[in-house]
Amino acid sequence: MKLLTTTALALFVATPVLADWREDYQVVRFGILSGENEADRIARNQPLADYLSRELGVEVEIFTAGNYDGVIQAMAADQIEIARFGSSSYAAAYTATNGGVTPFLSVVKADGNTGYTSIVVARCDSGIESLDDAAGKVHAFADPDSTSGFAVPFFNMKTRLDIEPESYFAATPFSGSHEAGVQGVVNGTFDTASTYQNSEIDGIPQRMVAKGMIDAGEVCTVWKSPEITVGPWTARSNLPPEMIEDIKTAILEMPEKDLNAFHQHTSFDPDDANPDVGYFEVDHSRYEWIVDMREWIRNERRSGS
Numbered sequence: 001m002k003l004l005t006t007t008a009l010a011l012f013v014a015t016p017v018l019a020d021w022r023e024d025y026q027v028v029r030f031g032i033l034s035g036e037n038e039a040d041r042i043a044r045n046q047p048l049a050d051y052l053s054r055e056l057g058v059e060v061e062i063f064t065a066g067n068y069d070g071v072i073q074a075m076a077a078d079q080i081e082i083a084r085f086g087s088s089s090y091a092a093a094y095t096a097t098n099g100g101v102t103p104f105l106s107v108v109k110a111d112g113n114t115g116y117t118s119i120v121v122a123r124c125d126s127g128i129e130s131l132d133d134a135a136g137k138v139h140a141f142a143d144p145d146s147t148s149g150f151a152v153p154f155f156n157m158k159t160r161l162d163i164e165p166e167s168y169f170a171a172t173p174f175s176g177s178h179e180a181g182v183q184g185v186v187n188g189t190f191d192t193a194s195t196y197q198n199s200e201i202d203g204i205p206q207r208m209v210a211k212g213m214i215d216a217g218e219v220c221t222v223w224k225s226p227e228i229t230v231g232p233w234t235a236r237s238n239l240p241p242e243m244i245e246d247i248k249t250a251i252l253e254m255p256e257k258d259l260n261a262f263h264q265h266t267s268f269d270p271d272d273a274n275p276d277v278g279y280f281e282v283d284h285s286r287y288e289w290i291v292d293m294r295e296w297i298r299n300e301r302r303s304g305s
Helices: 002-014 038-056 068-076 087-096 147-159 178-187 204-210 241-257 259-265 284-303
Strands: 027-032 059-063 082-084 101-109 115-123 192-199 219-224 233-236 276-281
Touching: 027 038, 027 068, 038 059, 038 241, 038 259, 068 082, 068 087, 087 101, 087 147, 087 284, 101 241, 101 284, 115 147, 115 178, 147 178, 147 192, 147 284, 178 192, 178 204, 178 219, 192 204, 233 241, 241 259, 241 276
Parallel strands: 027 059, 027 082
Antiparallel strands: 082 233, 101 233, 101 276, 115 192, 115 219
C-alpha cells in the first residue's frame, strides 16, 4: 500500500500543471477602428467589453486611435491582443506583422449573408447622380486602410470604371473616418465621399440619420460596389492558442448570453429586416484576395500611375 502511494505521488509530481493564460494576460485590450466618432465607438463597444470581462475572468479594455493605422500599429507592437478589423485593415495588419495575426470570426446576417458594399454618396440636391457627374469635383476617401472607404472604390475606379482618381477628381483627400466623410458631403466640404452600407436601411449614412447627425434625405448613393467580404475579429498569433480559443468561444456565444451587448456592438436596428445575428469561423484564406488587392494599390501608388 505504501509503495502504491509513493508511486502515485511520484506520478503526480512528474505531471506538469498547465498554466492558465490569465496568469500572463490579466488585461485583454481590443482595438476598434475609427469608423465613427470616439464617444459613439466607446458607447457601442463598452457592453461588449463588459461581457468579455465577465466571460474571460480578466479585465477587458477598449483601445481606440485617431485612424485605422493606429490600431494596426498597436497590434504590430503587441500593445493590444485582439481587434475587430475591416477586410483591408486586416490585410494591412497581416502585412505589418509579417503574417503575425490570426483571423477567427466574422459576422453573419439573418439571411446568411456575410458581406457588405462600398458606396459613394453625394448630397441629394447636388445634381450628382453618378460618378460621371462627379468629374472635376472633390471626392473624399475615408482612410487609406479602410476597405470600403478606400481600397475597394479606388480599385474599382481604376480597374473597372476607367477612372484615374487623381486626375478625374479635383482633389481626393482622406476625411479620416466614414462619418467625417459623409458629414463633409452634407456640409459642402466634399462633393462625394466613399463609405459603406450593409443594406439599404443599415450603413454609415443611415446610422448618422438615426443619431441625429444628419437629416434623412440629405445624402444619396451614386455608386455601389460588388459585395465585400466582412472583416474579421483578429488576434495576435503569438498569443496562447487556448487564449484565442476562449476569446473566440466567448464572442461566438455573445448573441445567446448577452443579446444587448451583441445588439449594441452591431448597431441593431429593429426595422432592419436583415440584421446581424451571429458569427462564423474564418481563416486567412478568406482575405487573401484583399491582401493581393492592397499590394496592387500600393504598387500603383508607388509607380504614380
